[in-house]
Amino acid sequence: MATVTLQNVRKSFGKTEVIHGVDLDIADGEFIVIVGPSGCGKSTLLRMVAGLETITSGEVRINGNVVNDQEPMERDIAMVFQNYALYPHMSVFDNMAYGLKIAKVARSEIEHRVAAAAKLLQLEPYLRRKPRELSGGQRQRVAMGRAIVRKPAVFLFDEPLSNLDAKLRVQMRLEIKALQRELGVTALYVTHDQVEAMTLADRMVVMNGGVADQIGKPLDVYANPQTAFVAGFIGSPPTNFLDGGLVPGLSAGTRLGIRPEHLSLGKEGRLQATVAYTEALGAETLIHCRLSDGSQITARQDAAHPIPAEGDGIAVDWTDGDAMLFDAKGRRIKK
Structure with a gap:
């Protein structure tokens, strides 16, 4: 050794x-x-x-x-x-x-x-x-x-x-x-x-x-x-990245990272999105949504939850403690 x-x-x-x-x-x-x-x-x-x-x-x-x-x-x-x-x-x-x-x-x-x-x-x-x-x-x-x-x-x-x-x-x-x-x-x-x-x-x-x-x-x-x-590399599906300009309280030039399992979908939330397509994988479902700027985010949820239909409007939210903030060069910004 x-x-x-x-x-x-x-x-x-x-x-x-x-x-x-x-x-x-x-x-x-x-x-x-x-x-x-x-x-x-x-x-x-x-x-x-x-x-x-x-x-x-x-x-x-x-x-x-x-x-x-x-x-x-x-x-x-x-x-x-x-x-x-x-x-x-x-x-x-x-x-x-x-x-x-x-x-x-x-x-x-x-x-x-x-x-x-x-x-x-x-x-x-x-x-x-x-x-x-x-x-x-x-x-x-x-x-x-x-x-x-x-x-x-x-x-x-x-x-x-x-x-x-x-x-x-x-x-x-x-x-x-x-x-x-x-x-x-x-x-x-x-x-x-x-x-x-x-x-x-x-x-x-x-x-x-x-x-x-x-x-x-x-x-x-x-x-x-x-x-x-x-x-973005470690984790599957990969981390979602949002332009800071889209997120209330953040400035343009920053990026917010949120893992799919930390996104919640419902009637109320910080962002509005449209369901693009879904993937039922058995124990879990991946829900791919399109935001107003055309970017796409993915949420992972337990299969026991109802699956929204493609084309549905839906609100997207998350807990602040689960969000990761990065600067324009991709370096983590400490909260």
């Missing part, structure tokens, strides 16, 4: 800076999720920790040792990729054992480690199969097993569940979390899926254009986003 520290880490491709100075202290055994949209720099940041991308400036330290100039194999890390990266001509056993064979680990030790990992990952019946004979979830387990047998100080995951269907992603998410807890290993996990980030992370790093917009525990980030970007 290990601590990982990123100190003012920057990355440039030519004159284009893509990582703008990230600071992050990761505790021993902590599960950190780096989340953000495509192109935000999350995978680049992970690859810099892995040694697969050079660091333009700043420092990466593992267990207190600066690793900027170390090769990936010298960093005591193991990485699990999106595409599994298995050798198609090798059996499951040989795929899991390959790194140990290259490191000239004794045969008896290799067999012991692979057997232990296979039992942990429920892969014992498949050790003689080739990757083509496995399901997507089983292949991902093999990729994780290959990492586990190396007994690394740090696990790195680069969108490992993106190729799986929705049901299998949920299952694998639970398995990865349980596995990390059982092994007690430090982990960095990259994803664009904010549900994965919320459910897996001890702390999450929300990336926006190469900047770590916010770092914190998932529920803290959800409840108290520090920028409009974080408020």
Whole structure:
């Protein structure tokens, strides 16, 4: 196990800076999720920790040792990729054992480690199969097993569940979390899926254009986003944003953010809207409304409530304590 520290880490491709100075202290055994949209720099940041991308400036330290100039194999890390990266001509056993064979680990030790990992990952019946004979979830387990047998100080995951269907992603998410807890290993996990980030992370790093917009525990980030970007990215459906000029008591140039579950619809309220369309999702209903300026907001309500008809006029309101105010640059304004 290990601590990982990123100190003012920057990355440039030519004159284009893509990582703008990230600071992050990761505790021993902590599960950190780096989340953000495509192109935000999350995978680049992970690859810099892995040694697969050079660091333009700043420092990466593992267990207190600066690793900027170390090769990936010298960093005591193991990485699990999106595409599994298995050798198609090798059996499951040989795929899991390959790194140990290259490191000239004794045969008896290799067999012991692979057997232990296979039992942990429920892969014992498949050790003689080739990757083509496995399901997507089983292949991902093999990729994780290959990492586990190396007994690394740090696990790195680069969108490992993106190729799986929705049901299998949920299952694998639970398995990865349980596995990390059982092994007690430090982990960095990259994803664009904010549900994965919320459910897996001890702390999450929300990336926006190469900047770590916010770092914190998932529920803290959800409840108290520090920028409009974080408020809009974390949560589904996303936060509603209203121009301050539309809201009584606010000035133009500010933006009011309100999560869908905090909006109430009825006969009286601060704003008047028209119901554009509704989505009945079983336990809840999403009601999409259009305001006077043409903008759209979404309310989430329990399915037990009556569903308004499309085209109905309706009043929209909220509790002041649930509203979030942002300035013109998207920074949170403290109340």
